[in-house]
Amino acid sequence: MVDFPGYSLSGVIASFFFILLTMKQSDDLRVIGPAHPILVRVGEDVLLTCQLLPKRTAMHMEVRWYRSEPSTPVFMHRDGVEVTEMQMEEYKGRVELIENGIANGSVALKIYNIQPSDNGQYWCHFQDGNYCGETSLLLEVAGLGSAPNIHMEGSGESGVRLVCTTRGWFPEPQVFWEDIQGEKLLAVSEHHIQDEDGLFYVETTLVVENVSAESVSCFIYNPVLSEEKGSVISIPEKLQTELASLKVIGPSQPILVRVGEDIQLTCYLSPKANAQSMEVRWVRSHLYPAVHVYKDGDHVAGEQMAEYRGRTVLVSDAIDEGKLTLQVLSARPSDDGQYRCLFEKDDVYQEASLDLKVVGLGSSPLITVEGRKDGEMQLMCSSDGWFPQPHVQWRDMQGNTIPSSSEALTQGSHGLFHVETLLWVTNISTVNVTCSISIPFLGEEKRATFSLSESRMTVFWKTLLILGLLLAVAIGLLRRRS
Structure with missing residues (x-):
């Protein structure tokens, strides 16, 4: 950021916009650009052009390309030199001014490797002394993704479940199913997920009751490009594959793991079958991105969820029997929930669900005296690290529950809960209470007891210790003087 001696940052910004507002739009200085939106595909380069009218050299003018704010330009050129101090971070190293026509007032900005985030409106701004002119243009970014892949789950009571997936689309595409006659079919679910690069992943599910139907198609359509991609699946053919007759078995009970421990997610084929040539995928709610993907004997890193990168290890020593275990290192509260284990071959998959419960048994409660007034005492019980x-409960000497004055539960950045609960005690001469914090389904609790007599005794010993230290210091000083 540029420093302006003697001026505050807010003052500089205010002055800048004041100048912009008070500049005169010259009657003989106009800027024109493309009359229609500029269409470009993801990954390509694009030229944004604008022309000064009447034609005149722009070599010594300030030429600024910006998005929403002139103060943070995409590109800035002043007196024949590029100015980079205020440039938007995402355009550094990706833009270049083409100066071939600058002597005639024509400028072109080249943007390399177009991303979905580049989509939108741009402004081309000329400034010459007190005169300025600008025009806007619209850049439409589009991405034609992968051909859809249709996976089939073996038939059940409700029919055959088909899942159509595809990646790499921009903007958000349209999705539809068709039967062999071209009639539209109604999906039971549809999910659109935008990945780290801004591209859309689509997952849509269809249940087909008539399993004797010859085929079903899935189509993905890009409305900006007016292009589509489709795939077709033959249900009778897929029902004859090896995997259609197998089942995937997972744990029958929830998997319980404490925060910081390693997680073991095991599933296997029944009856036993060699899974070396199969794709095995552990997922949360959607097929992509995944917790872990095994394919062609290796881990597919490009499909893994960011929060699991570097945290998964596959145990595959029994893969020839169809058994695999995914180890997730150092359990976190965010790992809690349901997982699905999928075996896939020839676009047919079978799956099992695994329920993971992550628990954090927090610190022992700490009871402190927060205040006293009119014969009453306020106690606070606090503890960290729960999930x-x-x-939380207060109890008296007989084990009876005492209602708290207030209770606050806050969840920290790591997902663990901090507990604070307050209790007003009216008869402080007989204070003897317990604060209990527990995870009900775990059957474990931590508690602390507060007794007024113990509290007084603690104060007495602390006072005695301080007096002893003061006495020792005084004796030491007397000895030095003597």
């Missing part, structure tokens, strides 16, 4: 949300 999921714990159950």
